[in-house]
Every structure is written in C-alpha cells, then in structure tokens.
Amino acid sequence: MHKIVLAITGASGSVYPKVILDKLFTLRAQWSELSVVMTQNARLVWETELGNTSYEDYEVKMYSQTDFSAPFASGSGKYNIMIIIPCSMGTLGRIASGISNDLITRAADVILKERRKLICAIRDTPYNLVHIRNMETVTLAGGIICPATPSFYSIPTTIEEVASTVTDRILDLAGLDINSFRWGS
Numbered sequence: 345m346h347k348i349v350l351a352i353t354g355a356s357g358s359v360y361p362k363v364i365l366d367k368l369f370t371l372r373a374q375w376s377e378l379s380v381v382m383t384q385n386a387r388l389v390w391e392t393e394l395g396n397t398s399y400e401d402y403e404v405k406m407y408s409q410t411d412f413s414a415p416f417a418s419g420s421g422k423y424n425i426m427i428i429i430p431c432s433m434g435t436l437g438r439i440a441s442g443i444s445n446d447l448i449t450r451a452a453d454v455i456l457k458e459r460r461k462l463i464c465a466i467r468d469t470p471y472n473l474v475h476i477r478n479m480e481t482v483t484l485a486g487g488i489i490c491p492a493t494p495s496f497y498s499i500p501t502t503i504e505e506v507a508s509t510v511t512d513r514i515l516d517l518a519g520l521d522i523n524s525f526r527w528g529s
Contacts, residue, residue, distance in 0.1 A: 345376040346520070347423040349416045349455075350404075351448040354385025355430035355467040357492055358393040361386075363504055364429055364511040365402050367522070374520050377423070379405045379416060381447050409446040416451045419458040425518045426455040429511075430467035430492055433475050439464070439487070440478035452487075462487040463517050465510065490514055498525035 348368070352361045368378060382390075382399060390399055407414045415421035428435060428448065435448060439462075444450040455462040464487055468475070479489045494500070494509040512524035 346374060346425050346518070347377040347416075347421070348375050348425045348427065348518070349379045349381065349423050349451055351426065351428040351431075351435075351451065352380065352382040352386040352390075352399075353428065353430060353432040353435045353448065354383050354389050355432040356389060356393065357430040357467040358386070358390040359503055359507045360429045360465060360467070360492055360510060362390075362394060362398065363507040364427065364514065365399075365404075367508070367511055367515060369402070371515070371520055371522065377405075377415075379407060379414065379423070381407045381409060381414070381451070383409055383448070407447055409448060411447055412450060414447055414451070417447060417454065419454050421454075423451075423455070423460070425461045425463070426451055427463045427465065427514060427518065428452065429463075429465040429514065431464040433466065433468045433478070436464055436466060436482060437474070437478050440481040440485075456482075456485045456487060459486060461518060463490055463514055464488070465490050465492045465514055467492045488517055490517060497527060 416423040439452045500506045
C-alpha cells in the first residue's frame with residue numbers, strides 16, 4: 345500500500361491534477377493515504393481554467409503550504425511517492441537548490457533524502473538553461489522529471505483523455521498498476 349502526497353502548484357494545467365485525482369480514486373485499493381498540498385496560486389489557476397472549485401470535493405486530507413506538522417514533512421511519515429503536478433519552474437528551482445521554504449519543497453526534500461519516488465510534472469515551456477540545469481540536479485538527486493507533454497497514439501478525443509496520456513504515464517512511473525493505453529497492444 346502506497347502513501348502518496350500530491351502537490352499542486354500554480355503553473356497552468358489544472359486539468360492534470362484533476363484527472364490524476366480522479367484516477368487515484370479508481371485505484372483506491374493501492375494506497376493507504378493520499379494527502380494534497382495546493383498553493384494559493386494553484387487554486388486561482390484551477391478556478392480560472394476549470395471554472396470551479398471542485399478541488400474541495402475530494403475526500404483527501406488537504407494541507408496548507410505552511411503546515412510543517414504534516415506527516416510527510418518528515419521521513420518518519422513513510423510517504424513513498426510524491427507527485428508534483430503541475431510543477432512550476434519556481435518550485436523545481438527551490439527543490440534543486442535545497443530550499444525548503446514551504447511544505448511542498450520540504451516534502452520533496454524529504455522524499456529525495458529518503459530515496460523515495462519524487463515525480464515532477466513540469467508544465468512550463470520553453471526551457472531556459474537554468475530550468476535545464478535544475479531538471480538535471482533533481483534527476484541526479486533521484487527525482488523523475490516527467491514533462492506534461494501529452495501523446496496522441498491513443499487518439500484522445502477530449503481534453504481529459506489528452507491529460508490522461510500524461511497522468512497515466514506518471515502513475516506508471518509511481519509504480520501503480522493501471523489500465524492504460526499501451527503501444528503495440
């Protein structure tokens with residue numbers, strides 16, 4: 345059973361955390377805890393892009409960015425997966441620099457130091473050299489950079505299906521058993 349922390353930053357792409365939350369609830373038998381940290385900017389972007397506050401409807405423990413008493417702020421909490429989706433370049437830069445100034449960056453630092461799974465679904469584009477070096481640093485530290493770049497092999501017809509091509513890949517990387525489009529199947 346996995347213990348998962350899902351962090352949502354203010355980068356554009358709110359459809360990604362919505363789709364991944366929906367999918368995680370279909371995989372409920374594979375995790376014992378699911379906690380969410382959502383920045384204020386993420387809430388604003390969600391409301392702007394999706395036109396609602398449905399992030400409030402999920403039966404998960406929501407933590408504020410300043411709640412360092414959250415169980416995943418320490419390695420003793422034994423959370424084994426952290427997904428940051430979308431991951432802003434600012435958040436990535438703070439993680440790469442070891443700056444744990446909020447709960448998201450502290451949790452990422454904990455996941456890396458404990459050699460557990462950190463998946464950063466970066467969304468910003470294009471990349472500058474600072475972004476590329478931060479991606480390299482996080483990768484060398486054990487994190488996984490998974491750009492929110494959809495595929496089209498499965499012939500998606502809705503925005504949610506397009507987003508699923510990214511979220512399914514992330515859930516695969518996290519080690520969850522999912523039913524998804526497979527090339528050559």
